[in-house]
Amino acid sequence: MRVxxxxxxxxxxxxRHDLVTESGRRLGVVSHRNGRRxxxxxxxxxxxxxxxDIPLTDDEAEALADILGASLMLGQLSGLREQAAGLLTEQxxxxxxxKYVNRQLGDTRARTRTGASIVAVLRDGEVIVSPDPTFRFxxxxxxxxxxxxxxxxxxxxxxxxxxxxx
Amino acid sequence: MHxxxxxxxxxxxxLLLLGLLGRLSRRFGVSxxxxxxxxxxxxxxxxxxxxxxxxxxxAVGAExxxxxxLVMLGLEYSxxxxxxxxxxxAPAGLIDAALNxxxxxxxxxxLGWGWVAAVVLAGVTWVSSSGVIAKVLGDLGRVGNRETxxxxxxxxxxxxxxxxxxxxxxxxxxxxxxxxxxIALAVAVLTVVVVLAxxxxxxxxxxxxxxxxxxxxxxLGVLGLTLLVAGAAAKLQVSAAVGAFLVGIALSGPVAHHxxxxxxxxxxxxxxxxxxxFGLVTxxxxxPPVLLPALALAVVTMGTKLLTGYLAARRxxxxxxxxxxxxxxxxxxxxxxxxxxxxxxxAVQPVEPRLAALATAYVLITVVTGPMLARLPDFPWFKRxxxxxxxxxxxxxxPAAD
Numbered sequence: 001m002r003v004x005x006x007x008x009x010x011x012x013x014x015x016r017h018d019l020v021t022e023s024g025r026r027l028g029v030v031s032h033r034n035g036r037r038x039x040x041x042x043x044x045x046x047x048x049x050x051x052x053d054i055p056l057t058d059d060e061a062e063a064l065a066d067i068l069g070a071s072l073m074l075g076q077l078s079g080l081r082e083q084a085a086g087l088l089t090e091q092x093x094x095x096x097x098x099k100y101v102n103r104q105l106g107d108t109r110a111r112t113r114t115g116a117s118i119v120a121v122l123r124d125g126e127v128i129v130s131p132d133p134t135f136r137f138x139x140x141x142x143x144x145x146x147x148x149x150x151x152x153x154x155x156x157x158x159x160x161x162x163x164x165x166x
Numbered sequence: 167m168h169x170x171x172x173x174x175x176x177x178x179x180x181l182l183l184l185g186l187l188g189r190l191s192r193r194f195g196v197s198x199x200x201x202x203x204x205x206x207x208x209x210x211x212x213x214x215x216x217x218x219x220x221x222x223x224x225a226v227g228a229e230x231x232x233x234x235x236l237v238m239l240g241l242e243y244s245x246x247x248x249x250x251x252x253x254x255x256a257p258a259g260l261i262d263a264a265l266n267x268x269x270x271x272x273x274x275x276x277l278g279w280g281w282v283a284a285v286v287l288a289g290v291t292w293v294s295s296s297g298v299i300a301k302v303l304g305d306l307g308r309v310g311n312r313e314t315x316x317x318x319x320x321x322x323x324x325x326x327x328x329x330x331x332x333x334x335x336x337x338x339x340x341x342x343x344x345x346x347x348x349i350a351l352a353v354a355v356l357t358v359v360v361v362l363a364x365x366x367x368x369x370x371x372x373x374x375x376x377x378x379x380x381x382x383x384x385x386l387g388v389l390g391l392t393l394l395v396a397g398a399a400a401k402l403q404v405s406a407a408v409g410a411f412l413v414g415i416a417l418s419g420p421v422a423h424h425x426x427x428x429x430x431x432x433x434x435x436x437x438x439x440x441x442x443x444f445g446l447v448t449x450x451x452x453x454p455p456v457l458l459p460a461l462a463l464a465v466v467t468m469g470t471k472l473l474t475g476y477l478a479a480r481r482x483x484x485x486x487x488x489x490x491x492x493x494x495x496x497x498x499x500x501x502x503x504x505x506x507x508x509x510x511x512x513a514v515q516p517v518e519p520r521l522a523a524l525a526t527a528y529v530l531i532t533v534v535t536g537p538m539l540a541r542l543p544d545f546p547w548f549k550r551x552x553x554x555x556x557x558x559x560x561x562x563x564x565p566a567a568d
Contacts, residue, residue: 008315009247009250009251009315010309010314010315010318011243011247011248011251011315011318011319011321011322012242012243012247012296012300012318012321012322013300013309013318016310016315018310028310030309030310033423034423038309038310040309040310042310042312046485046487046488047312047485048311048312048313048484048485048487048488048491049308049311049312049487049488049491050307050308050310050311052307053307053308053309053310
């Protein structure tokens with residue numbers, strides 16, 4: 001799983017990170033100080049030279065990172081929202097005092113009851129993608145829900161349930 | 167015509183011409199510096215159409231141009247980058263200094279120009295232009311190449327070495343004796359070390375005093391600070407250019423980034439004025455006799471730069487093609503060589519009248535051919551030649567493992 005990434009300082013320009021893939025190709029990213037990033041692919045015959053040097057804007061770099069990274073699903077879903085009318089994505093903050101704080105996602109039985117799915121949880125600026133039923137909510141979590149309008153409203157009212165015992 | 171009116175007409179016409187020349191050079195993908203120098207030659211003393219009213223303006227503008235060139239150079243680097251790879255880059259820097267400063271030094275002595283001129287010419291042939299080279303590397307898509315850090319670290323050492331070299335030359339040119347020159351050098355070394363130490367430890371404080379948010383205040387603040395420090399440095403005989411360079415290094419983070427964007431147009435304007443001014447004060451009639459020596463010097467020092475890059479890349483474990491790329495990329499000289507020669511021209515006691523002409527011709531040759539040479543390793547025939555070369559060296563290639 002762990003890949004050795006080499007970091008090289010480029011004085012006056014920025015930093016370069018590169019790695020060698022299992023198939024023997026070297027590829028890297030040059031991060032310019034002004035925020036520009038270049039994706040560089042090295043020549044297999046001359047591993048010191050880059051064959052392609054592709055400048056990426058901030059947004060492009062982020063999109064590429066998304067595609068390569070685990071949050072692929074979010075991107076796909078936001079595309080889906082535009083294609084399928086009636087399917088919505090919404091971010092719902094878990095209200096203070098809800099009974100689901102410290103309880104498992106499975107306990108909400110949100111999908112069974114509303115047809116909407118919780119596809120991700122945002123916690124402390126991080127994205128937790130595809131949380132499984134044993135995922136435990138914490139106060140301040142924001143859930144990303146996909147479903148119909150009624151479904152989303154249903155999830156938000158479920159999450160708003162206060163603990164009858166407390 | 168009124169004096170001021172003439173000035174406006176002359177400056178305006180010359181800047182307009184420079185604009186057109188700059189456009190022309192970009193069309194051919196070469197540096198505009200040689201065209202600016204030629205324009206200066208054409209309109210200077212003994213040129214086709216000497217300007218008279220605006221010379222003072224160009225003299226002051228040129229002074230500001232040097233300061234802006236240097237502060238921008240300093241802004242490119244952070245103090246950590248300069249000092250951080252000093253130890254690993256020092257051997258390459260020493261090879262570079264020995265191989266490229268000595269030819270210039272020896273050349274001036276051979277021409278019988280005296281040793282002050284020799285020290286100046288050594289500087290001219292020593293430093294490659296980081297501006298031109300960074301642009302060439304970007305244009306050729308080689309920023310990601312593995313030999314690029316080697317090239318950059320040679321440039322860093324050169325730029326850092328200039329911070330010690332320029333005060334020495336300034337002192338020599340001022341005609342001060344060995345003792346006073348030594349004191350000037352000691353002051354310079356101390357200043358450079360103190361500024362680097364302060365910049366590494368407290369750079370963020372200096373930067374936070376200048377807010378990056380308000381462009382107008384930042385522009386005025388950085389420009390003011392730079393001119394002030396440059397002036398103070400000149401008073402201390404440490405050379406205004408070094409003062410400006412150190413200001414650039416001391417600034418870091420968002421302030422440096424925004425200041426770079428704000429100062430770039432100003433730098434372009436005044437740097438062009440500087441190159442023109444250098445051409446203006448050079449008499450074109452001095453040029454023909456020095457053309458051949460300049461060509462010879464250019465050929466020799468391009469060879470030594472090639473060797474420098476080759477050896478430095480080999481030390482870093484780069485394969486054969488990369489070594490050639492590093493060598494050819496280092497060959498262009500540009501703004502810095504002109505800055506050094508400019509010091510000699512502006513000296514109170516003129517050193518050697520032909521020095522400016524030689525430096526102009528030398529930079530004209532290297533700054534045009536250098537970027538072209540840098541392309542050489544990308545041509546198929548060059549790659550074929552390299553392959554044949556490596557086959558000759560190893561008659562029995564190692565059988566490829568399946």
